[in-house]
Amino acid sequence: MSDYTLREWARLRPLMHIFKTARYRAVDTAYRRRPAVVGDVGAIMREIAGRNVLVTVAFADVNAARWQIALLRHYVPDVVHVIADNSPTPETATRLRHVVEAEGALYLQLPPNPWTGKAPSRSHGIALNWTWHNLIRPAAPHAFGFIDDDLFPTAPDDPFAPLAEQDVYGQVRRNGERWFLWAGFCMFRFDKVAGLPLDFGQDWFIGLDTGGGNWEPLYSHIDLTTIRQAETRFVPFRPGLAVEDGPLQWVGAWLHEVGLMGRSDLFEEKRDSVEAIIMPHLAAAMRPFVEKETAASS
Secondary structure, three states: OOOOOHHHHHOOHHHHHHHHHHHHHHHHHHHHOOOOOEOOHHHHHHHHOOOEEEEEEEOOOHHHHHHHHHHHHHHOOOOEEEEEEOOOOHHHHHHHHHHHHHHOOEEEEOOOOOOOOOOHHHHHHHHHHHHHHHHHHHHOOOEEEEEEOOEEEOOOOOOOHHHHOOOEEEEEEEEOOEEEEEEEEEEEEHHHHOOOOOOOOOEHHHOEOOOHHHOOOOHHHOOHHHOOOOOEEEEEOOOOOOHHHOEEEEEOOEEEOOOOOOOHHHHHHHHHHHHHHHHHHHHHHHHHHHHHHHHHHO
16 A cells, blocks of 8 residues: 555545456456366376476467477476467367377366456466466476466476575566566476465556566565576567567577567567577477387388
8 A cells, every 4th residue: 555655545546456456356266266168177187296397378379389399398308288278269279279189288278268358468367377276286286387388498498496496486577676477487386385375467556467466475575686587688589670679588598489579560570580490499309209200110
């Protein structure tokens, strides 16, 4: 409450924010009570119990899913990879499911999202909360992480390694004295957060995007100066272009397409650039399978 100015109090803005926050939480609570549309949640829980699990909240991008699954299998082989499908239509979800199952990742189709087409960040956050409450917390993995669906490793990496010395790890975003881990690359030690009222949604009224809802229950109790953070930088996808017109993000050796940022008329060219960067890595990821098939046929 102390964050509000006298002028904002006079305009009853705190009360409006309290009302809207209660509404958002009610929508979130009702949503996470709904069952998965497709997928055996119990079977996936048994797969991830006691292990390290990466969960991707996917959104209708078939090519990105195919690339990410192959590259995770090649460069991050000791994790269980789950696709939580937040696609907007049954048709796009069906196409994505066929790709995920063919590539060997675990698949869940989330319930129809009340924020799809209205508020992308809220849609993402409510999908993360559904996954936390219905899959991760009851399964009790050793550690878990969330990654964006257009994030691709380009070198061997263990994103859970820093958790040997700290409770959380990822790419930090700040707003004044407050901070949170970007929801597209965030890792957690399960035993350190299992009993907390986590909220992977926004806390937009204090300037924190998706994942920022964990400021109060989690991040506010961690001294940011004592933990290792994921290094990150933004670059244009081709020379001579302003970063804001066509950004790519590097999180260590992970390439993030940043698909919703930049000029929309450059999205297709940016996707081609991403494909060109990761193509040698995809070829390396597929080589063992090609060699195996060749040996089997000879």
